[in-house]
Amino acid sequence: MADKGTRQKRRRGPAGGPHGMMPGEKAKDFGGTMKTLISYLRPHGIAVSVVFLFAIASTVFSIVSPTILGDATDEVVKGLMSPAGIDFSALLDILILLIVLYALSFLFSTIQGYIMAGVSQKVTYELRRAMSEKMDRLPLKYFDSKTHGEIQSRVVNDIETVNQTLSQSLTQIITSITMIIGILVMMIRINLLMTVTALIVLPLSMLVIRLIIGKTQRHFKAQQKYLGEVNSHVEEMYTGHTIVKAFNREEASEEVFDEYNEKLYESAWKSQFLSGLMMPLTNFIGNLAYVAVCILGGHLALNGSITIGNIQAFIQYVRSFNQPVSQVANVANLLQSTAAAAERVFELLDEEEEVSDQKADGTPALSRENLRGSVGFEHVGFGYEEELIIKDFNFQVQPGQRVAIVGPTGAGKTTIVKLLLRFYELNQGRITVDGNDIRDYSRKELRGMFGMVLQDTWLFNGTVRDNIRYGKMDATDEEVVEAAKAAHIHHFIMTQPKGYDMEISEEADNISQGQKQLLTIARAILADTPIMILDEATSSVDTRTEALIQQAMANLMKDRTSFIIAHRLSTIRDADWILVMNHGDIIEQGTHRQLLEENGFYANLYNSQFAED
Template sequence: MTGPMPDSGARAVDFSTTAIRLARRLGPQRRLVAGVVGLSLCGIAIGVAGPRILGHATDLVFNGVIGRGLPAGMTKQQAVDAARAQGRGTYADMLSGMDVVPGVGVDFAAVARTLLLAMGLYLIAALMVWTQARLLNVILQRTLRSLRRDVEDKMHRLPLRYFDNQRRGELLSRVTNDVDNTATSVSMTVSQLFSSVLTVLVVLGMMLSISPLLAGITLLGVPVSLLAVRAITRRSQRLFAAQWAATGRLNAHIEETYSGVTLVRTFGHRDWAQQRFDDCNDAMYRAGFGAQFLSGLVSPATGLIANLGYVAVAVVGGLQVATGQVTLGSIQAFIAYVRQFNQPLGNLASMYNMLQSGAASAERVFEFLDEPEESADGSGVALSPNGSGPRGRVEFRDVNFSYRPGVPVIEDLSLVVEPGSTVAIVGPTGAGKTTLVNLLMRFYDVDSGQILIDDVDITAVDRSALRSTIGMVLQDTWLFTGTIAENIGYGRPDAGEDEVLSAARAAHVDRFVDTLPNGYATRVSDDGAGISAGEKQLITIARAFLARPQLLILDEATSSVDTRTELLIQRAMRELRRERTSFIIAHRLSTIRDADLILVIQAGRIVEQGTHSELLTRRGAYWEMSGAIEQ
């Protein structure tokens, strides 16, 4: 490979810690796990007993063949002594280790019974292994379902700050690709891993019972294999981590390019986007190729070492049979055990690349699950007791806030908004207008000071309860794949059809819906393809109508509609704002002219406040901005 190695963007996977965390997630399924362990032990033990039984059948046949060639009537010891007298010492040693009866041939009935016993045990073992595989699949799928649910729950507990600092494609890669890869790797490897480990242990016990010497020869290859695997995987682990980090960057680029395809083409950045894709794709290729190539060396390396051990066992075992230390059937069984011993080790080696890939993805998922969450919710304090009079009084009391330490955005801001009044907020870009809204919604918490609604500190109120009382219409519209009626109904899911239609008429959605072939049943996509930006804005405004909020926030809500539609929306907004406390963030004078109070914010401070006519009369900051606002 040539070219620079990809920037991993992540530390090398901590395989053992990640594996332990995955194993702990099996805790709720401990009873099924115990059942799987029991079935696996029984099934593997019965299956491993097969070669010994088949070895006994071989001994029956071999003993019969040798016994039939010896003179009838003599004992085995006499046959051994006769062979030694004839100078056939090796043959005599072999006879001494056999259960042979001179003059008696093969007992085919005993051979048949032995083979039927082996067949029956193999069937029982297969049934047990199949049952434990089914149970293990249930355990894994339940565990992975729980992991997906935890990831989804985590999404809703993370602060808005986290999403502001994450590329959307990278985040989607973690919660989709990485979770899916973890699920695939775990489901495909854990069952084999579990049965392979148990098989190795049980087979080792059987080998030791036959010949400790041969078992020792077989075990000599294990540490050599482990050293080879360790040397290879130390590099491949880093590459697997780099591969999935590169996957996240590639997905982020694709998502951004697809979402902004119009801008990419408008500004002629197609070549740049293609080059950026090629760079990300090449980085992913280099990491993926290196990871797969190195991990692919594990199986051949362990296979070579295992084959060398197999040759040594065959040679030494043949000498032991010749000297009468073990029987031919025992060596046959031992050789079968060597295969059974090496096969799971080979399986472990061949699946190691998948294990590493899954561990790298799991580590990224766990990093996501370990992200700091939103501060604890309030104790469920009601915003306003029943019968306490008009609701919707908002007070900012000595509020300070910064997105980054040492860079204040809001400084010592105090403000009282009376119930039912409309407050317009104007100021240059970056002055803190939208930040005030984010603080009111508790998307962020203040660094110091208080925000009170109806004299209740919003930090003492459950976030969902707080936000359910606030309606919000943003400049950036958001629709989901569904019908227009369903998108409007998102504002209040329990609303009836008549209420949805009433909200649509109030927001003048009916003006364009009536021209559509399917009316309110027309389906739209999440990007709103097929309808204009202004029509999308009208749908989101109808959503706010339906929600019937106590407080209303309009952040450039009419920026995407034409002048005639804006007049209709302003008329509807006046009705919507009736008896509701409203905050309007806008740049057009026509939008804020009739506000009860206009706040001019610069550098996080209120520099002017008053009505439209009052501020123009003062000829201050608002007057200076009025030309730009009019435009």
């Protein structure tokens, strides 16, 4: 549980993990990444096979067409030189055949495009679902070490890059390779010498393509990296736009954005320019071959070695030959970009997950039925890295007891609560509920035992009723109303024009902080869990609202085991037991009166707050 300051530093520090890849670094394992990506296509093997067959058929029909058109030209030339004139019947047959070939090529191309679009969307859907399910299984420490923009970039941008490649580039590879082979065969069939002349410049094209691909990959990698940085900054600034304005930090925010945006611009500009340079360069080299073929073809035609129709067909093939070569080069470039994106996706999917819920002896996890609510800490030790924050923590909470945990910032108060919910695993010791190790419960069962009211209230964009019902999705409207009444928020709700159908805005900024807190208390009351956690629940409200919240919290904690974390010590005077923590240890414990009489650490904290008040 890194504190907010630590998380903020992480956001501003050098990008780490997958986003920490340097701009000049290529995909770590291109072959392995592409192999993994292809494995997602295997369940759609039949559809992909049909796509490949149709792509080849469409290309073959397209390749044969120039030869048929050359035959039509020869028929016209022969008719012009013959006293009998042009044989329009034969010419019509050739033209009909040509139209049929073009139509078949279009049909097969359309069908394979339709099928491949469906396959690519299914694979993309599966990847998104896999990432969504993976994030549900990732430990909280993963999200503490990554910004929202980093994760969002992987789920949205990287998967969309993969989608574009699957929907367009795979079939383009097949059609381009088929076209290159087919065109070569047809060119050799027409004239070997002209074919050799046309291919002399091919090695030069390959050299140019290889040089460009080598330079563009690092820029594509940097583009994905800085896109995540921009997303993260925009999300952060939008979420905290009120604070940014309040502290007149707009210019500073713009400077940071400009820095990230400039890096994104530079990497995107270079990657797009260099990849876009490939086509005109290969076209220029191809035009050199085109000029040489035209000169040689004219010479051969004068010698009677080749017909005008064959020259026309050959020139079309030469012009067409450059296109698939350039497409293969572009696709090779895109595959590098795709490998970089897919690698980042698979890195997330390969992240270490939460420890399994399965018990060590293989027996089923315990149920929370008939739970009494006693909680025990036995020699608990925990640290985020090697240094322990919680050291040899021991305490027993009886059913229905209200236990307050107090201490300065960084003492380990919130960490204790997060360990209860198994957001993190213990380094040593164990925590028990009703005498059973919490690791013997499934996380779903364990977290279902606890209701939570946090300092950072979370409400989603929806109605008041839906936000309260989030604590118990099958609750009736009557149960929702009763929970709202117990939380002292019913009156406020009924004063709104739409009552319980009032829409909470996306940022929940159309209600006050106190009202948000009361709604979260209503949600916790509705959940009706045997153990309750209240973490700084009254730290952000005024005194009058605090009194309302205190009444609501009293209703919430009735007959429940409760953990209360508070900075305002006046709010925990009536707690059954108070634990005073500092540097991960319990340094004092007792009732409010006992601790004041001891005149120790707690008394100093309490008196300092009373003096401030």
